[in-house]
Amino acid sequence: MSRRSILLKGTLILTLTGLCTRVMGFFYRIFLSHTFGEEGMGIYQLVFPVYALGFSLTCAGIQTILSRLTAKNTALGKEKEARELLYSGLLITVFLSCIVTLLLQKYANSAAVNFLRDPRCEDLLILLSYVFPFAAVHSCICGYYFGRKETGIPAVSQLLEQSARIAGVLLIYHIGKSQGVSFQISLAVIGLILGELASSSFCLYMLRKQETRRMHTPSFLGLARHAPKLLVPSLPLTGSRVLLNLLQSTEAVSIPLKLQLYGMTGREALSVYGVLTGMALPCILFPSALTNSVSTMLLPEVADLQAVKDRSGFLSLVRKTACSCIAMGSICCVFLFVTGPWIGRWLFHSSLAGTLIRTLAFMCPFLYTNGTLISMINGTGKTSVTFLINGASLSLRLFSVFLLIPLFGILGYLWGMLASQILVFLSCLIFLIRFSGKRL
Known part of the structure; x- marks a missing residue:
């Protein structure tokens, strides 16, 4: 099968999966908003920066490096080495995730009070800590199959994760309701655990099934030999992602506080934050199922083009990807502006969700394109460049949080988001065009 056919097939599978999970997640969020209200959604969204930070510390960097090294070794016919890299990655990430789980459980109260500024988040953080070991297994195995450009198992695991999350929450809620038991928003965090448990179990089952057929058992020396290949290049990537997540966490925590400076009460500020992050933004991000699929497939594709020094193919890929994403984003912009x-x-x-959706619609052409361009830069191995670009983008958004929200309310933050997306778009295009001429 040709490179183009593999890319299109993988993108199609991931897109269909992404659309299914987005539709399911969209109605799931409607259920959560109706059941727990705007303030409950705000509390739920507050713990996601901690989730993103824990994921970055444990497996995000290794997943990216594993995918890239798997693509390289598979192209060279080194199947055994690729599988040993996977086993090394699993051992490292599960070990790190267990440490994060124990630390988060011990310091949940301090994190809720001093970092998230809401003691009601303590129980949510304790529950959230159990997610990380399962997420580590899931992410590593998916990274391995993405590197092999085999999207079937990651796609099914994604569907299974979303299905288990939603079905588990709905089942527990309705059983409890029939027994006269009332639930708090922490039920949604239990859903996260159920989803990751189901998806990681499926990935392990499929991996063991394939490895039994191949009759390959990794040795301890082989795992130890490959560990530095994953750890050394992943350290700067992990460090940059942790720093970016710390900035994002600061942003997320500061938005409700700065809205109070604008004149809102604490409850009103948390409700606005919940509407923005739990209703409006997921609606804007819904069409990005396609661009996220393209981004996933582009990383190993760019690594292949770089290996063979195909400058014209690289430039063609940048041009076609950017033009297609901008066109799709423009259509979505008009649609969301009208129907918001x-x-x-x-x-x-x-009604606030509708106002925010209409304002955020202007980001669509840039938002949907930026993910693919960032993935292409990661595919070239220049992860430090993506860190600088994302860091500049977050700095601009933090500027809007601390200086514009107290003056203009949530509208000031939306202006900062639009400006940051434009900055990322221009920076990525300039780098990719210059890189293709100088380095390929």
């Missing part, structure tokens, strides 16, 4: 008030009013029962 209706979506907020009829689906979320929130």
Whole structure:
């Protein structure tokens, strides 16, 4: 099968999977917003920066490096080495995730009070800590198959994760309701655990099934030999992602606080934050299922083009990807601008959600393109460049949080988000064009 056919097939599988999970997640969020209210959604969204930080510390960097090294070794016919890299990655990430789990459980109260500034998050953080070991297994195995450009198992695991999460929460909720038991928003965090448990179990089952057929058992020396190949290049990537997540966490925690400086009460500020992150942004990100699929497939594709020094193919890939994503984003921009008030009013029962969706619609052409361009830069191995670009983008958003929100409310933050997306778009294009001429 040709390179183009493999790319299109993988993108199609991931896109269909992404659309299914987005549709499921969209209605799931409607259920959460109706059941727990805007303030409950705000509390739930507050713990996600901690989730992202823990994921970055444990497996995000290794997953990216594992995918890239798997693509390289598979292209060279080194199947055994690729599998040993996977086993090394699993041992490292599961070990790190267990440490993060224990630390988060011990310091959940301090994190909730001093970092998230809301003691109600303590129970959510304790529950969230159990997610990381399962997420480590899931991410490593998916990274391995993405490197092999085999998207079937990651796609099914993604569907299974979303299905288990939603079905588990709905089942527990309705059983509890029939027994007269009322639940808090922590039920949604239990859903995260159920989803990762189901997806990691499926990935392990499929991996063991394939490895039994290949009759290959990795040796301890082989695992130890490959560990530095994963750890050394992943350290700067992990460090950059941790730093970016710390900035994102600062941003997330500061938004409700700065909204209070604008004149809102604590409850009103948390409700606005919940509407923005739990209703409006997921609606804007819904069409990105396609671009996320393209991003996933582009990383190993760019690594292949770089290996053979195909400058014209690289430039063609940049041009076609950018033009396609911009076109799709422009169509989505018009659609969301027109239908935003209706979506907020009829689906979320929130007029504020409709206003935010209409304002955020202008980001779509840049937002959908930036993910693919960032993935292409990571595919070249220049992860430090993506860190600088994302760091500049976050700095601009933090500027809007600390200086614009107290003056203009949440609208000031939305202006900062739009400006940051434009900055990322221009920076990525300039780098990719210059890189293709100088380095390929």
